[in-house]
Amino acid sequence: MLIPPNQIRISLINAPEFNLEYLWWLTILFFVLAVIYFIGVFVIRNKISSKNKRTKNKKVEFSPMINEFLFYDDSNTKEEKMNYLNLKIQIRELIKNDFDRKVLTEVLLDLRKDLSGNSQKVLIDLYKDLGLHHDAFQKLGSFRWQVxxxxxxxxxxxxxxxAYGLVIKFINHRQSTIRKQAEIAVVNLKEEGIKYFLDNTRYKIAEWQQLxxxxxLRHKPNYTPPQFGLWLTSDNTHVVLFALRLIKYFKQNDAEQSIITLLKHKKRDIQAEAIQCIIDFHFTNAILTLKLVYKKASHDIKLSILDAIGELGTIAEVPFLENLQLTERKFHIKNKVISTLNKIDPERILPTKNIETSEFYNVYFDENDQALVNEFAEDDEETYVENTTDEIATEVEMDSETLEEIDEPITTVDHLNTDNQTEIINEDVLVDEALTAETDFINVALDDALPKKETNVISSTAGLDLSFLPHIENEKTMEEVVENSLDDNNSKAEISSEDDVEQSVEDEEFSFHFLPVVVDEISTKNEIPTFEEDDFEPLFLLNETAVLDEGKENEMENSNEDSKSTIAEIDWSSVNNAANDDNEIVVTDANAIEEMISFKNNHISFSPNFISQKELDAMVLLENIHEMGDSRELELLHDIIEENSSEIVTERANQIIQKFSYQSLRPSELFSEEKGFGDSVFTDIYHRADYETKLMLLDEIMNVGTTKEIQLLENIIESxxxxxxxxATEVLSFIKSNSNNKLPETFLEQDSIFSVDFELDLNEAAKQNSLDSNENGSTLFDQLCNMSNSLYNKLNG
Amino acid sequence: MGNRVLLADDDQLLASLLNFRLKKGGYQVHHSSNGKEVKEYLQNEMPDIIVSDIMMPYCSGIELIDYVRNELKSKTPIIIISSAGNEQNVLTAFELGANDFITKPVSPTELLVRIAREINK
Structure with missing residues (x-):
C-alpha cells in the first residue's frame, strides 16, 4: 500500500546545507589559477622561443666567423688575414658572455658531427683554442649526473x-650513465685507455656498451690493439667476455690454452664466446675439452659445441657423436648431432623419416608380363655376374703417377726355377697361400730394405684390392677383403664390407692354392724366404664355411709373423732387374693356364681363376683328406689321381700322398694300443652323440664296421x-659273421707294410661308391664325413 | 661568373658553411632551406648543379630528384648529401637519376671536387 507524499513528514534523505557565498569565492579562485597557469605557459613558451630565436641569431652570427676560421689558409690575401684577426678578437670578446660561449660550443659540436677531414680538425683546434673545454671541465664537478x-x-x-686524467675516475661511478660515458671517453681519448678500462672496471659492461x-676501437686510426688475452684471467666476468670478443674481432690467436680453459667457465656467455673463438681460430686441441664439457653444458652451449666439433672434428669424433645420437633426448640437439655427423662424414646418416619402404614401389605384373619380368631378371643376374667379374678384374687401378714410380719395383718372379717362395704384400699386408709344397707358393714381398723410392711405390699398393687372393692375416692393416665364393651354378664374386671382413678373418679361411699362380721367368736366387708348409695350410669344411680352430688360428698368426721377419731379407735388386722394359708384368700359372695378375697400361688388374665343379669337388675332398686323413687314404688318393686329369688335383693329391707316405706308421705301430688306432673310430663319436645319433651310428657300423668295432659294441651292450x-647286438653279430668270412685276407694284408689298401679292400662296395661320389666314399673317412654331414643337416633342419 | 649551385639543406649551420666554402671556391650559390623553396626556384631558374640534402621539409631530396628528372626533364647534375647513407637511400637516389651521393660527415673540400667533376662532365 502506497503512502501519499503529503502524509510523509520525515524525509529519508536531507540535502546538505551550502552557503552560496563560498561558491562564488571558489569560482573566482579557480579562474585566477587558470589565468596564472596560462600566463605561466605563455611566459615560459615565449621565453623558450625567445631563447631559441636568440640562439639561432647567435648561431647565424657565429656561423660566418666559424666559416672564416675553418677555411682560413695562409694563401689568403692581406685583407682576409686582417679580417681573420679581427674575427678572432671579436669572437673572444663574445665568448666572455656565458650564453654566447654556450651557443658557440653548441655550434662547434653540431658542426663536428657534419664535418670530416681537415675541416673537422680545424674545428677541434678552434674549440680548444677558444678555451671552451674549460667549461666542460667545470661540468665534471657538478652534482647533477646529466651535467x-x-x-x-x-x-x-x-x-x-x-681530460683523460679527469675522466678515468668516473670509470667506476655508481651512476651508470656517467660510467658509460666515462668508459667511452677513456677508450676514445687515449690508446692505452682500453687497458685502463679493462684493468679497473668493476661493473657490468652492457652488450650495447661493448658494441x-x-x-x-674499430674507428681509431692506426690503432694497434693490445693482447686482449691478458684479460682472460680477470675477476670481472664481463671483462673476460669482452676480452674474448675483442680477441675474436682482432683475430688474436695467441691465447689458445686460456680460451680452451674458458670452455669450462660457469658463465654460458663466456663458454659460447670461447667456442666461437675456437671455431674462428681452428683450435683443434680444444676438441677433447669440448667433449668433456658437453655433458653438463646447457642446450645452447651443446649446439655450439656440436658446431665446433663439426668444424674442427675428424672421423675420430664419429663414435662420440654416435653415442650422443643414441643418448640425446632433445629433438633439436639430436638433429644437430646428426647434422654434425654428416658434416664430418658426409652422408653417414641417410634420411629415414617418412621414407617409403621399397615394397611400396614394387610394380606387380599380370601373368602375361611375368615371363617378360623373369627374362629381364635372368638377364640382370647374368649381367651382375659379368659385372662383378669385371669389377674384380679391374677393381684395383693405379694412377699413372704411381705407375711411373713402379717401373722398377714391379717384378716378375718364376718360382718354378727356384725353391723359394715369393709373397705379394705391402708393408702392412701379408698375402699367403696355403700350399704345402715349397714350389707351390708364389709370393712377392716388398721389404723394408728396399730403396726409399721403391718402398713408396709399394706403399701405394695399399689401395689395391688384393682380397681375392688367399687369406690376409693381419687384421689391423687389412682394410678390405673381397670374398670370392663359388656357388653351385656359377662363379660369383661377392665383396664383403669392412665389418664383414673382420668376422671373416676370425671365422673363415680361404684357400686359393688351387688357383694357378705362377710367374714368368725371374731369378729370385737368394734370400727369398721359405715358409713352413703347415703354417699356411688351409682348412676346408664340408659346408664350405670352415671354422678355424683356435690352434690353427694361432699357427697362422705365427706364420704371419715369421713371414714378415723373413720378408725383410729378400734381395729385391735381382727382382727389380728382371722387370721388363715395357712396364708389363704378367703373373701366370706355370702352364699359363689363366692370367691372374696383370700389370698392363699402368693398371694392375686381378682376375679370378675359377675351376670346374668336378675339380673343385676333388680339391675339397683332397683338402679334407689332408686335414683329417692318414695313410689309410693313400689308395683313395691314387684313385682320385686316376679319375681326374686336372693337373691341380693331381699335383695336390701327389703332395698328400707324399706326406702320408712319410708319415704313415708301421702296421704294428698303427694298431698298437698307444696310438689308439686299434680302437674303433666310432668310439669317440659314439660317446659324444645323442640317442638318435647313436642309433644312426650303429647302422653305419653295421655297414662299414670291422672287428675293431667289436669292443665298442660289447661296451654298448653292457652299458x-x-x-x-x-x-648293438645285431650289429655285433653281423660284424662277427663278416669278419669270419674275411679274416684270412686281412691277415695277409697286415704282412704287407707298404701295401696300404688293407682296409679299403674290406668293403669293395664302399670303395666303389667313393669313386662315384665323395659323399658316399668307401673309406672310414668318407663314412665319417657322411655322418658328419648327416648330423649337420639334421641339426640345421 | 662561376657556375650556379643550388644548395638545398635545412641545416642552417652546415648550409652556411658549405655556402661559404662554395662561394670561396668560385661558385654562385643559391641556398634553399626546404623543398618548397627549391621547387619554386627551379621553376624559374635551372642551376648548373644541385646539391641537396635528403631530409628536408615539404619535399625530400629523393622527391626533388624525381621532380627534376621526370617533371622538369632536366639533366642537371644532382649531388645528394645525407647522414642517412643506408643502402636503400643510395640505390633509390641513383635509380631516380642522382649523379653522386655523399654521406655525412662531409668534407667541404671533397664536395668541391665532386661538384667540379660533375659540372665538367
Whole structure:
C-alpha cells in the first residue's frame, strides 16, 4: 500500500546545507589559477622561443666567423688575414658572455658531427683554442649526473686528451650513465685507455656498451690493439667476455690454452664466446675439452659445441657423436648431432623419416608380363655376374703417377726355377697361400730394405684390392677383403664390407692354392724366404664355411709373423732387374693356364681363376683328406689321381700322398694300443652323440664296421639301454659273421707294410661308391664325413 | 661568373658553411632551406648543379630528384648529401637519376671536387 507524499513528514534523505557565498569565492579562485597557469605557459613558451630565436641569431652570427676560421689558409690575401684577426678578437670578446660561449660550443659540436677531414680538425683546434673545454671541465664537478655526463661527452667529442686524467675516475661511478660515458671517453681519448678500462672496471659492461666500445676501437686510426688475452684471467666476468670478443674481432690467436680453459667457465656467455673463438681460430686441441664439457653444458652451449666439433672434428669424433645420437633426448640437439655427423662424414646418416619402404614401389605384373619380368631378371643376374667379374678384374687401378714410380719395383718372379717362395704384400699386408709344397707358393714381398723410392711405390699398393687372393692375416692393416665364393651354378664374386671382413678373418679361411699362380721367368736366387708348409695350410669344411680352430688360428698368426721377419731379407735388386722394359708384368700359372695378375697400361688388374665343379669337388675332398686323413687314404688318393686329369688335383693329391707316405706308421705301430688306432673310430663319436645319433651310428657300423668295432659294441651292450643293446647286438653279430668270412685276407694284408689298401679292400662296395661320389666314399673317412654331414643337416633342419 | 649551385639543406649551420666554402671556391650559390623553396626556384631558374640534402621539409631530396628528372626533364647534375647513407637511400637516389651521393660527415673540400667533376662532365 502506497503512502501519499503529503502524509510523509520525515524525509529519508536531507540535502546538505551550502552557503552560496563560498561558491562564488571558489569560482573566482579557480579562474585566477587558470589565468596564472596560462600566463605561466605563455611566459615560459615565449621565453623558450625567445631563447631559441636568440640562439639561432647567435648561431647565424657565429656561423660566418666559424666559416672564416675553418677555411682560413695562409694563401689568403692581406685583407682576409686582417679580417681573420679581427674575427678572432671579436669572437673572444663574445665568448666572455656565458650564453654566447654556450651557443658557440653548441655550434662547434653540431658542426663536428657534419664535418670530416681537415675541416673537422680545424674545428677541434678552434674549440680548444677558444678555451671552451674549460667549461666542460667545470661540468665534471657538478652534482647533477646529466651535467657531468654532458661534460664528459663534450670532451670526448672534441677529443680533449687533457681530460683523460679527469675522466678515468668516473670509470667506476655508481651512476651508470656517467660510467658509460666515462668508459667511452677513456677508450676514445687515449690508446692505452682500453687497458685502463679493462684493468679497473668493476661493473657490468652492457652488450650495447661493448658494441660502442668496439666501434670506438674499430674507428681509431692506426690503432694497434693490445693482447686482449691478458684479460682472460680477470675477476670481472664481463671483462673476460669482452676480452674474448675483442680477441675474436682482432683475430688474436695467441691465447689458445686460456680460451680452451674458458670452455669450462660457469658463465654460458663466456663458454659460447670461447667456442666461437675456437671455431674462428681452428683450435683443434680444444676438441677433447669440448667433449668433456658437453655433458653438463646447457642446450645452447651443446649446439655450439656440436658446431665446433663439426668444424674442427675428424672421423675420430664419429663414435662420440654416435653415442650422443643414441643418448640425446632433445629433438633439436639430436638433429644437430646428426647434422654434425654428416658434416664430418658426409652422408653417414641417410634420411629415414617418412621414407617409403621399397615394397611400396614394387610394380606387380599380370601373368602375361611375368615371363617378360623373369627374362629381364635372368638377364640382370647374368649381367651382375659379368659385372662383378669385371669389377674384380679391374677393381684395383693405379694412377699413372704411381705407375711411373713402379717401373722398377714391379717384378716378375718364376718360382718354378727356384725353391723359394715369393709373397705379394705391402708393408702392412701379408698375402699367403696355403700350399704345402715349397714350389707351390708364389709370393712377392716388398721389404723394408728396399730403396726409399721403391718402398713408396709399394706403399701405394695399399689401395689395391688384393682380397681375392688367399687369406690376409693381419687384421689391423687389412682394410678390405673381397670374398670370392663359388656357388653351385656359377662363379660369383661377392665383396664383403669392412665389418664383414673382420668376422671373416676370425671365422673363415680361404684357400686359393688351387688357383694357378705362377710367374714368368725371374731369378729370385737368394734370400727369398721359405715358409713352413703347415703354417699356411688351409682348412676346408664340408659346408664350405670352415671354422678355424683356435690352434690353427694361432699357427697362422705365427706364420704371419715369421713371414714378415723373413720378408725383410729378400734381395729385391735381382727382382727389380728382371722387370721388363715395357712396364708389363704378367703373373701366370706355370702352364699359363689363366692370367691372374696383370700389370698392363699402368693398371694392375686381378682376375679370378675359377675351376670346374668336378675339380673343385676333388680339391675339397683332397683338402679334407689332408686335414683329417692318414695313410689309410693313400689308395683313395691314387684313385682320385686316376679319375681326374686336372693337373691341380693331381699335383695336390701327389703332395698328400707324399706326406702320408712319410708319415704313415708301421702296421704294428698303427694298431698298437698307444696310438689308439686299434680302437674303433666310432668310439669317440659314439660317446659324444645323442640317442638318435647313436642309433644312426650303429647302422653305419653295421655297414662299414670291422672287428675293431667289436669292443665298442660289447661296451654298448653292457652299458646302454635296451633298444641300443638290441641294435648293438645285431650289429655285433653281423660284424662277427663278416669278419669270419674275411679274416684270412686281412691277415695277409697286415704282412704287407707298404701295401696300404688293407682296409679299403674290406668293403669293395664302399670303395666303389667313393669313386662315384665323395659323399658316399668307401673309406672310414668318407663314412665319417657322411655322418658328419648327416648330423649337420639334421641339426640345421 | 662561376657556375650556379643550388644548395638545398635545412641545416642552417652546415648550409652556411658549405655556402661559404662554395662561394670561396668560385661558385654562385643559391641556398634553399626546404623543398618548397627549391621547387619554386627551379621553376624559374635551372642551376648548373644541385646539391641537396635528403631530409628536408615539404619535399625530400629523393622527391626533388624525381621532380627534376621526370617533371622538369632536366639533366642537371644532382649531388645528394645525407647522414642517412643506408643502402636503400643510395640505390633509390641513383635509380631516380642522382649523379653522386655523399654521406655525412662531409668534407667541404671533397664536395668541391665532386661538384667540379660533375659540372665538367
Amino acid at each position: 657531468v655526463s654532458r661534460g664528459i661527452q663534450q670532451l670526448t667529442t672534441m677529443e680533449v686528451e687533457d 660502442k666500445l668496439l666501434d670506438v 646302454e639301454s635296451n633298444e641300443l643293446v638290441d641294435k
